[in-house]
Every structure is written in C-alpha cells, then in structure tokens.
Amino acid sequence: MTPAARAQAAIDLLDEVIGAARDGGPAADTLIARYFKTRRYAGSKDRKAVRDLVYDAIRRAGERPESGRSALLGLARDQPDLAACFDGSPHGPAPIADNEPVAEARPLPKWILPRLAPLIDRAEQAALLDRAPLDIRVNRLKATMDMARAAFPDAMPIEGLPDALRLPEGFPLDRSDAWDQGLVEVQDAGSQIIAAICEVQPGMTVIDLCAGAGGKTLALAADMAGQGVLIAADTVRSRLQRLAPRAERAGAGFIQTLLLDPGREASALGNHEGKTDVVLVDAPCSGTGTWRRNPEARWRLTPDRLARLVQEQARILDIAAPLVRDGGRLVYAVCALTDAEGRGQVDAFLARHPGWRAMPQATPPGRLWGHGRLLSPRHDGTDGFFLAVLEKS
Numbered sequence: 001m002t003p004a005a006r007a008q009a010a011i012d013l014l015d016e017v018i019g020a021a022r023d024g025g026p027a028a029d030t031l032i033a034r035y036f037k038t039r040r041y042a043g044s045k046d047r048k049a050v051r052d053l054v055y056d057a058i059r060r061a062g063e064r065p066e067s068g069r070s071a072l073l074g075l076a077r078d079q080p081d082l083a084a085c086f087d088g089s090p091h092g093p094a095p096i097a098d099n100e101p102v103a104e105a106r107p108l109p110k111w112i113l114p115r116l117a118p119l120i121d122r123a124e125q126a127a128l129l130d131r132a133p134l135d136i137r138v139n140r141l142k143a144t145m146d147m148a149r150a151a152f153p154d155a156m157p158i159e160g161l162p163d164a165l166r167l168p169e170g171f172p173l174d175r176s177d178a179w180d181q182g183l184v185e186v187q188d189a190g191s192q193i194i195a196a197i198c199e200v201q202p203g204m205t206v207i208d209l210c211a212g213a214g215g216k217t218l219a220l221a222a223d224m225a226g227q228g229v230l231i232a233a234d235t236v237r238s239r240l241q242r243l244a245p246r247a248e249r250a251g252a253g254f255i256q257t258l259l260l261d262p263g264r265e266a267s268a269l270g271n272h273e274g275k276t277d278v279v280l281v282d283a284p285c286s287g288t289g290t291w292r293r294n295p296e297a298r299w300r301l302t303p304d305r306l307a308r309l310v311q312e313q314a315r316i317l318d319i320a321a322p323l324v325r326d327g328g329r330l331v332y333a334v335c336a337l338t339d340a341e342g343r344g345q346v347d348a349f350l351a352r353h354p355g356w357r358a359m360p361q362a363t364p365p366g367r368l369w370g371h372g373r374l375l376s377p378r379h380d381g382t383d384g385f386f387l388a389v390l391e392k393s
C-alpha cells in the first residue's frame with residue numbers, strides 16, 4: 001500500500017470506529033481485525049502503519065470527531081508527511097479543502113473535566129492517554145519471583161508489589177513458555193494493588209462479585225494458596241466462561257463460578273449471607289482510569305451513561321453488604337477517576353449503612369482521597385483507580 005492508501009484506509013476505519021462508538025458497536029480492535037481479514041493485499045507493515053494512524057488519531061481527539069477524515073486531518077496538522085498524503089492519488093484521500101472540519105486536539109471530553117477528582121490536574125489528564133506499560137504478576141500457585149526473573153531477565157520489579165514485574169514495551173509475552181504454562185499473568189500494577197488490599201488468607205470464604213474474566217480472582221486465588229472458598233460471580237456468561245481456562249492454566253481449579261441473573265443477584269447469593277470474609281466489588285464503571293488502554297471508550301461515555309453506572313454501583317454495593325460477616329471486609333474498586341463513582345459512592349454507602357466504617361488507609365501507593373485512595377497513571381504508574389476498604393462492625 002502507498003502511504004496515501006494507508007491514510008485512506010485509516011480514514012475508512014476511523015469512520016467505522018466513530019459509528020461504533022456512537023451506536024454501541026464493536027471495539028476498535030475488532031473493527032481493525034475485521035477490516036484486514038477482507039483485505040489480504042495488506043502486508044504486516046501496512047497493517048501496523050494503518051493501526052498506528054487509527055490509534056494516534058483516536059488518542060488525539062478527546063471528543064468524538066464528526067468523521068474519520070476530520071480525525072485524520074487533525075493528526076495531519078501535527079505530521080507534515082501525513083498531510084502530504086492528502087494528494088488525490090487513486091487510492092488516497094482527496095486534497096485538503098479550505099475550512100474543512102478538523103478534530104480538536106484535547107486528551108479528554110470537556111464534559112468529564114468537572115466530574116474528575118480535583119487531584120487529576122491538567123498534567124494528570126494528559127497522562128491518562130499515555131501508552132500503558134505491560135505488567136505481569138508472578139503466579140505464586142506455580143512459580144516464584146526468581147523463576148519469573150530468570151524467564152524475563154529484562155523485566156523490572158515494581159516497588160511495593162512483591163509479585164509484579166514490568167516488561168519492556170512491545171514484549172511478545174504470548175510467545176513465552178512461562179506465560180503459556182501459567183507461571184505469570186498479565187495484570188496492571190493497579191489491579192495487583194486492589195487484590196493485595198483485600199488481604200485474603202488461605203481458608204477464607206471470598207466472593208469476587210464482579211469477577212468478569214477473573215483477572216483479580218486469579219490474584220486472590222494465589223493469595224489464598226488454593227485453599228478456602230473463592231466464588232467468581234458475574235452477570236455476563238461470556239466473561240465468566242473466559243475464566244475457566246485461565247484458572248486451569250493458573251492451577252487455580254478451586255475457583256467456583258456463579259452466573260448471576262441481573263436484577264436478581266441477591267437470590268443466587270443468599271447462602272453466603274453474613275458468612276463471607278471478604279467481598280470484592282470491582283464494579284462496572286466509566287473506565288476513565290483505563291482510557292490509555294481503550295482510548296475510544298472516551299467517545300462512548302455520555303453523562304447519562306455515567307449517571308446510570310453510578311446508580312448500578314450503588315445497587316451492587318447494597319447487594320454485597322449483607323454477604324459480609326461481622327468484622328469482615330468489603331473492598332470497593334473502580335477503574336474510574338470521577339468522584340461520583342469513587343469518593344462520592346463510598347460516602348453515600350456509609351450514609352446508607354450505619355453499621356459500616358471505612359478502614360484507615362496506609363500511604364502509599366496512591367493518594368488518600370475521601371474514605372479511600374486514588375491511583376493514577378502519572379502519580380503511581382498504574383491504571384487509574386479509586387479503591388476503599390470497608391468493614392462491617
């Protein structure tokens with residue numbers, strides 16, 4: 001493909017990504033994979049170049065652009081070589097006309113700014129779109145840190161996290177034997193911190209109430225050394241189904257999965273009422289803290305959707321609270337940096353549930369924020385999270 005043809009392919013793909021973000025369609029990665037499946041003439045260098053253009057244009061535009069062309073024209077403003085591709089050649093984009101709409105360069109949508117925790121200043125906001133590192137967790141059910149260091153000699157330890165390593169950018173982890181054999185798991189340092197503050201022990205009864213595909217469940221399983229009761233619950237069957245093979249690979253076969261009926265979660269969890277040592281609520285959220293991994297998610301979130309998420313988080317917290325035994329803990333986490341989902345959500349929980357208290361937070365990592373703690377890419381080198389530990393007294 002010529003550089004101009006690559007630019008046109010990026011425009012076509014960006015049109016699809018914008019449409020999918022508006023209408024709740026597939027993720028950008030899925031659209032890119034589909035696009036190239038039907039265009040076998042594109043070689044690996046073409047694919048990489050087009051993909052980079054698409055993601056650079058997405059990262060640059062905090063607001064959803066009106067078209068793929070306006071998104072790429074925005075990028076072309078910063079890249080003269082790309083601007084030169086708008087040359088009207090047979091497979092390339094038409095020449096740039098006067099007064100064409102051009103996507104504005106800004107890291108975040110304007111409407112979200114007043115909703116972010118004030119700790120997230122302008123430099124922090126820009127860092128929410130930086131490239132994310134590749135962190136792994138040594139799976140203590142199968143390996144030791146020494147084994148992992150031998151398998152990944154270029155990996156760097158992460159301060160404060162005894163099982164965490166950071167790999168060099170672009171490291172082909174999926175081609176390593178250590179990963180294939182379940183000695184390590186891909187897991188952002190922030191997620192590892194959340195599993196650690198659960199302070200689960202072998203023999204406990206633990207529920208991961210919003211387990212998804214089980215990233216944090218697997219970390220809890222390692223802390224429990226495979227002993228006790230660990231239930232991974234979620235309302236989405238396809239996510240829970242992805243956990244089973246991961247658990248097998250990780251040597252965590254004792255994990256039980258529980259599919260919940262949305263709106264009737266409490267009935268499936270009734271047996272555990274008042275008996276659970278730790279309930280983790282890693283709630284569905286705006287994902288503001290992980291926009292560096294899913295930058296097009298900025299184009300999907302709306303004020304209405306955020307309001308619905310806040311309501312749903314409160315409802316899930318109210319389902320979780322009765323499950324916890326006296327003296328047990330409820331750990332609340334969101335990969336979000338809006339106050340309504342974090343600090344405000346926990347304040348509202350404590351106001352609704354007088355028998356509960358927030359546990360004092362040690363520093364660092366992260367910064368104390370309300371009754372919890374805030375982690376952010378710029379301050380902590382992790383994805384952005386709010387987390388709080390609540391105790392039933």
Ligand SMILES: C[S@@+](CC[C@H](N)C(=O)[O-])C[C@H]1O[C@@H](n2cnc3c(N)ncnc32)[C@H](O)[C@@H]1O
Pocket residue numbers: 191209210211212213214215216217233234235236239260262263265282283284285316
């Ligand atoms: C942030 S994700 C969890 C990620 C997961 N804990 C991990 O570490 O990979 C939130 C999850 O909550 C689930 N969820 C949404 N509503 C729920 C509900 N009412 N009860 C339980 N899970 C729910 C979603 O399906 C999604 O998998």
